[in-house]
Each structure stands twice: as structure tokens, then as C-alpha cells.
Amino acid sequence: MLRNLRLLFWGRAFLETKALAAVMVLFYQTRGLKMDQIFYLTIVWSLTALVCEVPSGYLSDVIGRKKTMLIGTVLFMVSQVHRMYATDYWEFVFQFILMSAAFSCFSGTEEAMLYESLSAVGREEEMLAQNGKQSAAKQIFKTFTPLMGAFVASDLTEAQYCILLWVDVVTAFVAFGIFIFLTEPPHVKRVLEEEIGIFAESVKTIRENPWMLRISVNKILVFTGAFFTWRVYQPILSEHGVSAIWLGIFYFLSSVFGFLGTWYLGAIEKRFGMASFMTWTTIGSVLMYIIGFVSSIPILLFVAYLVIITTSILREPAFSHLVNQHVDSKSRATTLSNLNMLKSIVDIPLIFLAAIVSTMDLRYPLVIGFVLCLLALIVFPIREQKKLVEAAS
Template identity: 30%
Template sequence: MNQLQMHSRADHNIRILFWATLFGSVNFLEPILTLFYFERGLSEAGVLWMTLCWCMAVLIFEVPTGAFADRYGAKASFLLGSFVGMLSTAVLFFADSLLLFCLANVLSGMAVTFFSGAEEALIYESLKEEQREGEMSGVMGKIQSAIYFPAIAATLFGAFWARDLAEDQFRLLILLGLAAQAVRLLLVLRIANPQQEDSFRDNPFQHVKNGLYVIKKTPDLIKLFLNFTVVFIPSVAVFGKFEQPYLNMAGLPVEWLGVLYAAGSAVALLIARRLDWLTERFSRVTLMQVTGIATFLMVLTATFVQNSLAAALTVYFVLRISRTIRYPLFSHLANGYIPSGSRATTLSLLSIADSLFDLLIIGGVALITTLGVGAASYSSMTVIFGVCALIILLGNLAPVRVAKEETRLQ
């Protein structure tokens, strides 16, 4: 195969994944999702149970789906993931009980695992064929930016259309989301597996063994993972749940939340598309450290300053920008440690560890809140934010280093 063909295949996969990510990210229910759950009869506790079901599904299916991707290729993994994702959305159309919502979240978590790891592995191997691995963070930033296009439109249209919280409004939004996922299914049919990926078709258990070996022999990869994950979970999975009441308490009217979220998505889109510009001027390690510290400072600010709209808006935008920058950088740095052949499985094993941290951190914060620790002196939100800030500080203590070479398999 000549260089032009190789170049065409790499860019072809990047282009297809961008559009597949865009359509797969369409969720018109997002700006009113919690209200939708309440209207369908769920309580606050029910929403938490759903979240735990999603985390457990990711925990259970990460390694099997990662091994599936390494064994049968990213394209097959994406096809199955797209189909399962459509099933999850279809269940939402009829869901009116905790059991059905838990089922929808289990299917959603399972669908995510078919893309988790396999997407990064496909891009890295496609670039590696042309010795373009250095472009990984920029490419992942551009692909990640795809989620912001539908986010801008969905937050505005979804909140406006379902302003009455009526059942027919909910169902139309679900059907529109299902149509977008069908387009994603058609797009991933056009993925072309890299030659390097096609050459590794070992037994799935061998891929798991290889992945465990890489993690065991690469302590710097573990430290990088801790720096990313222990900062991400409390700042997004926990703090993000209370972002709307925090902004409202600071003085932002509810009707302006959709506009703010659209503006935040637009800023994140701009940053993601210009990530190459940042990495050309600052090292990836420096950017990881700066955004990690900024995340800590913003959550700490939210802990002590809850009645200033200016402070709340600053917290919102800095956290959104930091989140946008950190994932592509982590993806680039992590893939530098992982050898070809079992890349998707290794990344899936890391995602399993991520799910365990999800359960530990989210469950721990929920337990502290339930027990009323600190409730005598502070509001529940203040306690939650304070615990999150402490966890983020601990995550920043894990050092970040650039891999000198890939870990060699036995």
C-alpha cells in the first residue's frame, strides 16, 4: 500500500469517527434530563441507583468488549456498540419505572464500553501506520469537539421544546435522538481497520494478559491514570450533578441555564479544535498540571463562595475548559506507554479501574451526605464541594510523565 493510500485511510477513519461521535452525542433530553426522570416517577434516590447501574455495567463489560475489539477489530466493536446504544434509547421511550430506567442505563453503559478503548486504539494505530503518533492529542481533541456541535443545538432546542415537561414532548426528543444514533450506525459501517490492527488476532484472554502485564510493568501509566481520574470524577461526575443549583443559587435564572450551557459548549468546541496550538507552545505535562490545579481551585472557590454570580460563572467556564483539555492530553500520554496488539484491552482495563473509582468516590460522597457529616455547620452542597476539592487535590499529587518508549510485551 502506498503512502497516499495509508494517509487516506488514517484521515478517512478520523473523519468518520468525528461524524459518528457527533451523531452519537445527540441527546435532546440532556438539558432537562433530571426533570424528565422526575416526571416519569423517579425520585432522587432512583436517579442515584440508575447512575450506579451505569457504572456497574461499564465495570462488567469493559474487558470483554475491549478484548472483542482487539480480537475482531474496532469496526465490529463500533457496530455492536451503536446497536446496543439504540436499544438503550428505545427503552427510554417506554420507561416508567426504576427497573426499566436501570435497564436503559445498563444498556447505555454497555454501549459505551464497545467504543471505550477501541476508539483510541483505532486512531492511534491509524496514525502509527504513518508515524504520525505525535498528532494523537490534536486528533482526539478534534474528535472530542464533535460532541459540542450537537450540545449547543440540543441544549437550546431540547429545553425550549420540552418547556412544559409534557409526555409527547419527551417522546419526540427521544425519537430524534434515536434517529441520530441510526445515522451513527450507518457511519461506522465505513470504518477501515488499520493493517497493524488486523495483524493481531490473538485469543481474547491473551489480550487481557498482555494488558495486565503492561499496567503492572508501567507505574508511570498508573500515576498518569490516577492524576486524570481522581481529578475528573469529583469535578464532573459529582460536582457536575449540582452545577445547576449552584449557578441558580448564585443568581442565574433557570431560563438562562440553556444559554449558558450552549455558550460553554461553544467555548469548549473552540478549545478542542485549537488544542494543537496549545501543545505546540506548552508541554502536555505542563497543561495537565495547570488544568489539574485550576480544577482544584475552582471547586474550592465553589465551596466557600456560593452567592456571587461572577464567581459561579468563572468556576463554570474554567472547569469546562479544563475538562476539554485534559482528556485528549491523557489519551495521548497514556497511549505512548501501551504497545500495539492489546491496546484496546489495556485501555479497557484502565476504564475498569476508572469505574471502580466511580463507585468509590461517588458512593463515598453520597454516604457522607446521607450521614449528615458537617451538616450542623454547613449546607449539604458545601460539604459535597469541600469533599470534592480535597479528592481533586489528592489526584493532583500523582506525577505526570511522558513515556520514553512503549512497554515491551513478554
């Protein structure tokens, strides 16, 4: 079962090469999309996730983690091939539907397979550290592929974009080859009548643990604000004279810091505690939003956006760890999917608002991010983990 950890790590790493990421928004604009349409694509993603999250989690609990992840990988491969030929908004809509459905197959399922693989050998107490390492897998290739991509696409031409698109297609096929060798971990399987109760059981788990909703909303608010930053930082920095190569360096640094932070997340928890860590990262983001909105100095904008995006990366495995501690094996993937469905519900009106204000000024979505972080700090604060455990017992 421990081999699963390595396979999950490298499979996820190859799914996350994102060679085009450093100039992604500029690529969309080259293909004729406007800024509000780019935001609307995210609404398409959220709506698809809303439809697919719970069924994919249920599918994972019924047919197994491995098969569900393989289905997701196939959908992702198809989406990457389609993106190469998409030339208008509606073609990108279809690509986003495929890609969102693909990642819904991983949402909750990936964490469930990791936890159960550790549990099978009596090492579930390592979940936070291992989950941090799995999250680091999402950053490992991002430490150089987007930087490489920025050099390749330094002139922002169609031919240069196509080279990067092919890189993402090839690495998606490599990921599929890796996931084939996963071993299904033992988890509770029941007859069909009992399986029908998986969804109800996961809902019951969430209802009986109100802190779970609180930390979920906290995570969603901070992440959504960071996502808005990710959508607008490329054109903003480009308008302030930052070259494509420096955009690649930006992505390189965010990946390096994200990789190191998530890799050592277990040590961070022991030293500072997860509640303090997540609170202070949110406070840091609030300060960076202020700088990112009012400043016109390229280096300050560069640093502010870098901090906002990097801290959102670090918070993901911490959230998963807090939830995994209190969810039963047979409904773990479904419960995590239900919580991710909440994200899609919250995302849709916020993204629509960001799309509207982005047509007025590219920095206005940053104001929304600032407000969301304040709400996370004041209305949905994360308590000490010890108290959460006590509340669940």
C-alpha cells in the same frame, strides 16, 4: 484510511447530540427519581463498565475495531428508545446498563482505531492533534442541541421532554449509518492461543509503566469530581433562579469551550506542555470548587461550575495521547479498557458517598470534588511528558 478520521468524527458527533442534556437531571426528577437515586444510576453505569470494559477491549482486539463499535452503536440505540418509556428507577437502571455497555464498546476501541488509521499512512505523530479533534466531535452538536433543547423544554413538561428524547433516538440511528462505512485498520491478529495473551500483555504493559497508573488515577479523580458537579449543577442553579434557557446556555458555553480547547489541543501541548496543562486545569478546578460551594451569587455559581466541567472535557484527549504512545497495537484497546476499568473501581465508593451526602445538601458532593482534585495534585501529580517517555524506555 484517512477517511476513517472523518467518519469517526461525524459518527461520534451524532452519538453525542444530547438534546436533553441541559435539563437531564430535572427530567429524571420529573420522572420520579430522587437525587440519591440519580447518583445510584451512575453506580449502575460504573458496575456495568467494570464488567464490560475488558471484554469489550478484548473483543475489539479479536474481531476488530469496526464491528465492536457497531455493536456499541446498536446497544446505544436500544438504550435511547428504552429511555423514552422509562418511568421509574428500575427501568432507568436497565437503560443505564445498556448505555454503559454501549460506551464500553467505544472505550479504548475508538482511540485504537484512530491511532492505527494514522499509523497505516505513517502519520501517527499526529495522534494528539487528531485525538483532540475527535474529542471535539463530542462537543460539536452540543454547541446548539442542548440550547435548543432548553428552549423546547422551557416549561419542563413531559411533552417537551419527549420531543428531545426523539431527537437523540434519530441521531443515534444516523451515527450507525456513518460507522458502517468505516474501514478496519491493519493491526496485529494472531491465532486463538496467542489472542488469549492479549489481556496478560496489556496488564504487563501497565505494570512496567507505573506512571501510567499515576496519570490514570489523576485523570479519574479530577473527572469524578467534575462528574459530581455535572450531576448537581442543574438543581443548584435552578434553586437560585436560573431558568431552563440559561441552563441551555450553560451547556452551550461548556461545549463551545470544550470544542475549541480539544480541537487546538496539539497547539496547546506545543506551547505549554501536557503536564503543565493538566496541572493548571486541576488548580483552576480547586479554586472553582471553593467558589461553587460558598457562593450564593448565581453568576459566580454559573461560572464556577462551567469552568470545572469544561476543564474535565479538555483533559480527556491529553490522557489518551500519553497512554497511546507506549501501548502495542495488538493490545491497545485492551490496555485502555483496563485503565478505564480502574475508573469504574474508584468511582463506585465515591459515587455512593456522593449519593449519601447529596440527600443532606446538594453542594456536599462539591466538597468531595474539591478533595479529589487536591489528591490529584499532591498524591498523583503528572510529571513532564519527556520524563514519562524516558521512564518507559
